[in-house]
Amino acid sequence: MNFKEFIFVGLEGLRNNKLRAFLTTLGIVVGIAAVISVIAIGEAGKAMIMSEMESFGTNLFQVYPNYREGEPYRPVNFTKQDVAVIKKIAPEVKYLAPMKYDQGEVRSTIGKKNTRIIGTTADYKHIRNVEILYGRFFSEEDDAVGKKVVVLDEMLANDLFNVENPVGERVILQGSAAVVIGVIKKTESAIPGMTPDNYAYLPISSMPGGSRWENVGSLFGSAASKEEVYQAMERVKVILERRHNAVDHYAVYSMEQEMQTVSKVTGIIGLIISCIAGISLLVGGIGVMNIMLVSVTERTREIGIRMALGAQRKDILIQFLIEAIVLCAVGGLIGILLGYGGALIVALVLKLPPLVSWWVVLLAFLFSAFIGVFFGLYPANKASKLDPIVALRRE
Amino acid sequence: MIKVSNLRKVYSTGSVAVEALKGVTLTMHKGEFVAVMGPSGSGKSTFMNLLGLLDTPTSGNYWLEEREVSSLNKNELASLRNQKLGFVFQAFNLIPALTALKNVELPMLYAGVKPQERRQRALLALEKVGLGERLQHRPNELSGGQNQRVAIARAIVNRPSVIMADEPTGALDTKTGEEIMEIFEELHREGTTIVLVTHEPDIAKHAKRILRFKDGLLIRDEEVTNRTISSEEEVNHEL
Ligand SMILES: Nc1ncnc2c1ncn2[C@@H]1O[C@H](COP(=O)(O)OP(=O)(O)O)[C@@H](O)[C@H]1O
Numbered sequence A: 001m002n003f004k005e006f007i008f009v010g011l012e013g014l015r016n017n018k019l020r021a022f023l024t025t026l027g028i029v030v031g032i033a034a035v036i037s038v039i040a041i042g043e044a045g046k047a048m049i050m051s052e053m054e055s056f057g058t059n060l061f062q063v064y065p066n067y068r069e070g071e072p073y074r075p076v077n078f079t080k081q082d083v084a085v086i087k088k089i090a091p092e093v094k095y096l097a098p099m100k101y102d103q104g105e106v107r108s109t110i111g112k113k114n115t116r117i118i119g120t121t122a123d124y125k126h127i128r129n130v131e132i133l134y135g136r137f138f139s140e141e142d143d144a145v146g147k148k149v150v151v152l153d154e155m156l157a158n159d160l161f162n163v164e165n166p167v168g169e170r171v172i173l174q175g176s177a178a179v180v181i182g183v184i185k186k187t188e189s190a191i192p193g194m195t196p197d198n199y200a201y202l203p204i205s206s207m208p209g210g211s212r213w214e215n216v217g218s219l220f221g222s223a224a225s226k227e228e229v230y231q232a233m234e235r236v237k238v239i240l241e242r243r244h245n246a247v248d249h250y251a252v253y254s255m256e257q258e259m260q261t262v263s264k265v266t267g268i269i270g271l272i273i274s275c276i277a278g279i280s281l282l283v284g285g286i287g288v289m290n291i292m293l294v295s296v297t298e299r300t301r302e303i304g305i306r307m308a309l310g311a312q313r314k315d316i317l318i319q320f321l322i323e324a325i326v327l328c329a330v331g332g333l334i335g336i337l338l339g340y341g342g343a344l345i346v347a348l349v350l351k352l353p354p355l356v357s358w359w360v361v362l363l364a365f366l367f368s369a370f371i372g373v374f375f376g377l378y379p380a381n382k383a384s385k386l387d388p389i390v391a392l393r394r395e
Numbered sequence B: 001m002i003k004v005s006n007l008r009k010v011y012s013t014g015s016v017a018v019e020a021l022k023g024v025t026l027t028m029h030k031g032e033f034v035a036v037m038g039p040s041g042s043g044k045s046t047f048m049n050l051l052g053l054l055d056t057p058t059s060g061n062y063w064l065e066e067r068e069v070s071s072l073n074k075n076e077l078a079s080l081r082n083q084k085l086g087f088v089f090q091a092f093n094l095i096p097a098l099t100a101l102k103n104v105e106l107p108m109l110y111a112g113v114k115p116q117e118r119r120q121r122a123l124l125a126l127e128k129v130g131l132g133e134r135l136q137h138r139p140n141e142l143s144g145g146q147n148q149r150v151a152i153a154r155a156i157v158n159r160p161s162v163i164m165a166d167e168p169t170g171a172l173d174t175k176t177g178e179e180i181m182e183i184f185e186e187l188h189r190e191g192t193t194i195v196l197v198t199h200e201p202d203i204a205k206h207a208k209r210i211l212r213f214k215d216g217l218l219i220r221d222e223e224v225t226n227r228t229i230s231s232e233e234e235v236n237h238e239l
């Protein structure tokens, strides 16, 4: 028999066992398509999280009191002068804003709401790239004179007023009056918690009650460039330590470091997704294996007949190998197309480029091909070693 | 043509060993039509499978056309079966997924015959056994008689020296069985050597020589005359 004839016999075998061929192909298709689309979904999710983090700004950093569990509490504070000095002597620090968190009641003419309050400076707008819907964010002058103004986020504004644009309206915030000068646009994010809602932003100098800079929880800053982040962080830390004579009392974190933490989390998500994909592949593989093994008796008799008529072991093996290869190739191709289609749909829905990595395709294909060829050849190999009469007698 | 000497076959399934053939010695000549008779379990099929190189003997020698074949490897045996032997089984043993025509072409496929010639020779063989139509049908769409004709066509298509038939009429009614036997007679007239296993005297009478088996031994070897075609009971009684 020449090669062409082998192919022909192999194909004939498939044509004559259509259901088996179909089910085997289905197993391979399901396995491969599942792996490709599931991994693509995972990759898309990861990419989306990372791109949101990027859009948040990679040249950002934060300064906190360095408090470690088990150590005695060391009171540290940030002052208005700290910020002024740092901005003056450290050119790599472009913006630096205090973050003073509070919460309380905000009341308008038509309603009231418990809200979170952030006292900060005009720098905050630049650090967070705040988008303004109506009016404006407060300015350095507002802060300097302690003007009683407030900027609301879109959600809070909608809750408190029934007009589209509440700029100019008055609110009572923690008992003292303030004028709404701006509304911050709500930014859409797929990641929960990335865009906090229900915040009221005040100039820190106009925060009601007490010494204004007391209890500032942290400083939020941005470096002049991405490359200068670590330099800026170090400068801020050193200046604060010197000014407060408090070595090791401050801790600085860059957004990049936070991103690494997030990417660790997305890595875990990726691992889980890979496991799910692996399970689908396995299930498909078991399906293929079952179908191949279920037809063993029938095929063993066929092999017995062929051997009785003069087929040699290699003739039998090549016939079954070709059958298996054709099944795997067809199943693999359909699986890749379906999987890619699935990934494309996901990408369209999430508005991301389709992320199908070639190694996933290759791995899924190789695994399915291995299962298909192994369990296709296994019974053939066993049967072809028997005396023809033993294979013929198999019931 | 066929010579066996002290041929033995022991089946050892698990702990029990069954001695199915206890040492058989005989010679068959080219063109003979031999029937193998004996009660069920006497070792007829075992003997036939050894002659057909479908099974390997436990001990003994076997010469097929002057060649000692009991020590050949699997590939040599396969090519001998392909070239020298044709099989007809009680259960037909056709490949269910293949059409009648494709089933008949199979031995030529393994003999390396070109597709065009394969088809021609298959058609000729089928015509010879009286199956001129329904060639594109599969075994489950054909009657028992038709299937056995396909099987005979398959057995003769490579022009073998010997045809081995194990109870070829066992699954057929009497009339169809007779028709099948006509085909064997015709093949015999053309000079083909035929070994036929049967326990039916009416079938055996088509042969020219009868070998009688009992308990794994050849107990009688005789030419066919009207007298010798007797039932198993009569033979047993005689002994
Ligand atoms: N594959 C086998 N395994 C074990 N014993 C077998 C096998 N084939 C046949 N036998 C035994 O060998 C003996 C002869 O069987 P067989 O040659 O089939 O007889 P016959 O064809 O004359 O009916 C019987 O006792 C049978 O049970």
Ligand SMILES: [Mg+2]
Pocket (backbone or CB within 6 Å): B044, B045, B046
């Ligand atoms: Mg028998």
